[in-house]
Amino acid sequence: MNSLERVESKRRAKSKPARKRWDTLTDWARDRAGIITMPIARVIGRMGIHPNVLTILGMAFQIGIAVLFSFGRIHIGGVLLLILSPIDALDGALARATGKQSRFGAFLDSTLDRVSDAVLIIGLIIHHLRQDTPLPAFLFLISLATVMIVSYVRTRAEALKFTCKVGVLTRMERVIMIGILSALGLTVPLAWLLSILSVFTVLQRILHVYAISQEDSGE
Structure with missing residues (x-):
């Protein structure tokens, strides 16, 4: 390949659109779901x-599901969670569709997401304490923290x-x-998976930030 061909090859490579990269399933789903949600x-x-x-309504639904969990209605709670969780994607789509995006809206969404996460796990903790099964309750407590x-x-x-x-x-x-696991009634495997994978994700993010910081410092 002569120099002119190499230059042309590089030019074509640069002109090719870069493949979109999704860091998480959330990014992939948000990108794909826009066709439906918008x-x-x-x-x-x-x-x-x-x-x-919609943001507040989504949190209210998850609090209701957590109450179902705490009273042992695990199957129905899991099914409702799968059915109603797409509402979580609609608030952002609605903000974009109506031009009502705001920093407060993003703040509220993030804050209420944390509340929803916490109450779901607390519901599962209460369920296992009522069932006198302390190990899963302890694992869910670890999950809540992580x-x-x-x-x-x-x-x-x-x-x-x-x-x-x-x-x-x-x-x-x-x-x-x-x-899925709640709908199947598999809360003990859920307790193990949720606690282990949550701890792993914390470590994964810490190591990721460390690697970036080392690259930035040139070390």
């Missing part, structure tokens, strides 16, 4: 519903200008796992 969001927008109302840390690590990393979306168990994966 038309629905436009219809909701015409009804005059504010995105923050799920909050997973979120904090990302928030703190991004405050320091590091990207930190990586992780085997981000929010969407966690909700899907809780929904």
Whole structure:
């Protein structure tokens, strides 16, 4: 290959559109689900519903599901979680469709997501305490702590200008796992998986930020 051909080859390579990279299942789903959520969001927008109302409604549904968990209605709680969790994607789509995106809306969404995460796990803890099965309750307690840390690590990393979306168990994966295993009544395997994968995700994010910091410092 002569020099002219090499230059032309490089030019063609640069002109090729880069493949979109998704760091997490959440990113992939948000990108793909837009085809469905945006038309629905436009219809909701015409009804005059504010995105923050959907955010609060989504949290209220998850509190209701947590109450079902705590009273041993594990199967129905899991099914409802799988059915109703897409509402979590609609508030952002509604904000974009109606031009009502705001920093407060993003703040409220993130805050209520943490509340929803916590109450679901607390519901499962209460269920196992009522069943006198302390080991799963303890594992869910570990999960409760580490799920909050997973979120904090990302928030703190991004405050320091590091990207930190990586992780085997981000929010969407966690909700899907809780929904499926609860619907099947498999709360003990859920307790083990949730605690182990949450701890792993914390370590994964810490190591990710460490690697980026080392690259930035040139070490």
